[in-house]
Amino acid sequence: MTARPLAVAGRETAGAPLIRAEGLTKRYTVRTRAGRRTLTAVDRVDLSVGAGRIVAVVGESGCGKSTTGRLLLALESPSEGTVTVGGRDVALLSKKELRLLRRDIQPVSQDPYDALNGRMTVERILSEPARVHGVPLGGPGGARTVAELLDLVGLGAAYAQRHPHELSGGQRQRVAIARALALEPKFVVCDEAVSALDVSVQAQVVNLLGRLQRELGLAYLFISHDLALVRYLAHETAVMYLGRVVEQGPTSTLFADPRHPYTQLLLATVPRPRARRQGRDEQRRAAVSAGDLPSPLDRPKGCVFSTRCPLATDRCRAEEPALRPVGGEGRTVACHYAETAEVAA
């Protein structure tokens, strides 16, 4: 593999994460019938992704996971906090440097049908990034060739002449992944990259993403609402709820012993073919009675999850819990009762 350095060369300190977000906050002003309101989509999020690592961000609609992805892709600028790539603050980059940065960080989005230009052939779609960035196809320092890319994602050379509408959903997502890899990026943000696919096809694409990550040494931010999939792919997982990270840690630790009540409910509501025999009924009932997500415009005071948490106390409704280390292994949890919390114990 070519070990191209980051296109935007920073004064990289050894061992520094590839990409790091600190105190990342994004607020939007929205107009409602009650006048102008502030919507805090992402609230003081710290996240770092090392080279060759997969970090998952999970949570439900409106939790800020996609906004976090867009901030890391430098598609939006944070209201507060910083994103650094290779030690350089993205906000301080010149336009030219930002363009170079885009070679290193690439998105794969949910709906490949919307993301691919229907009038282009697959060949043109895959050679477009090189054209846009003025990079030759192939050769040292050049972009990956169409043949290389098709091979990487397991599509035959014959697909080069097809149009997106001639492909199945899974094949389209493979093309979208191939395009993201054209410029040999270091970091790929996958935002619900498999959630529009059938379960069986989902598994194929997840396996492909895992294989590519290992073979090419890529780093991913894997944004998903599907905890069961995340478990197969991510080294670390951050659970978000209404803009806040409520639990974060090594994926295996988080799944073996979720400490935040929200993580416990999320895990309990994953539909399982064998659920009936697994005795998670109590937790499921708790999730069912937990009601609807509050609007991000009306974030609860104190703990953001307190309005839906079966264990919430007066303290939770008054005092916001800090994200703090719980039980070692690098896990942090934002719950006053993280050590003992058991939804439906």
Place this chain on the structure above:
Amino acid sequence: MAAVTTAPDTAAAPARTGDTVLDVRDLRVSFGPGLDAVDGLTLTARRGETVAVVGESGCGKTLSALALSGLLPESATVTGSAVLDGDQLVGRSERQWRALRGAKVSMIFQDAATALNPLMSVGAQIEEVMAIHGTHGRAARRARAVELLTSVGVPDAAVRARSHPHQLSGGMRQRVMIAIALAGSPDLVVADEPTTALDVTVQAQVLALLRESTRDAAVIFITHDMGVVAEIADRVVVMYAGSVVESGPLDEVLERPHHPYTAALLASVPDPDAPLAGELPTIPGRVPPLGERAEGCPFRDRCPKAREKCGQRPPLAAITPGGSAAACWYPENTAAAEDGRTADEEGTP
């Protein structure tokens, strides 16, 4: 060519459900010669029973749902028989369908945001169904609409009834669609991936609601997700490339799948409780597109167990006394069936 379809023995279904309200026999939806998107669907559904129709994209499950609600495009030809409480659904004119839709058959779609009318309040949309199907008096309809919204778990129903769809969350919109579907007290509710677009905690809520609110109707529940099937279904019909490859009671299908496709579908659902073992199990290849289906067993190309005999099409044959049937020459898990084990021994859930 007419596939041989042997109807599974539904008489053995548990007695907790009522009479058969829907009886579908050899239903076909065709878009021309050799283009049978649905190629012989046979199923029955009793009052209070939820029958899940499961399969990947392109297996014909959505077209089956549209055929049962008279919403197919004009280019489709429907043959076979589908009798709903004495009424033949196949061959009805649009005018004849209108008398049934809402009153005897209603639909719940995946995307409530596009299925609902954005210009009408949700209360008015519920009242509209009642007005068409004979609930007289505006005040009575209004009161009933609020009652229905309350029953599907919409808080402050009297206030929310005046909301427009865009003012509601995805979960609330889906609840409204369920309320609309139930407004005419239908005998049959056809739900096409009704929770696929929802968040998991909301999905759990909507599935629980569907289970509780459809006790008086038969439900055909279309989904690609075996996890959801386990949550909602009493019986399961697995479709592949337009035809039924397996059907049976939920527990039998989940625990002792007979058709290799059913087994593969089950295995491809990531199980958060299972130990991690390398990659996710997948089904290699894909559903053959319409018009490219080979003779014989449609799953042959992707089946790990395919042999020469699979070049002939296997009939849907009864396998267990519990009512399981599979269209496979070499069905799996049949030894258990021969031991005489039935779903009854598992205890009632």
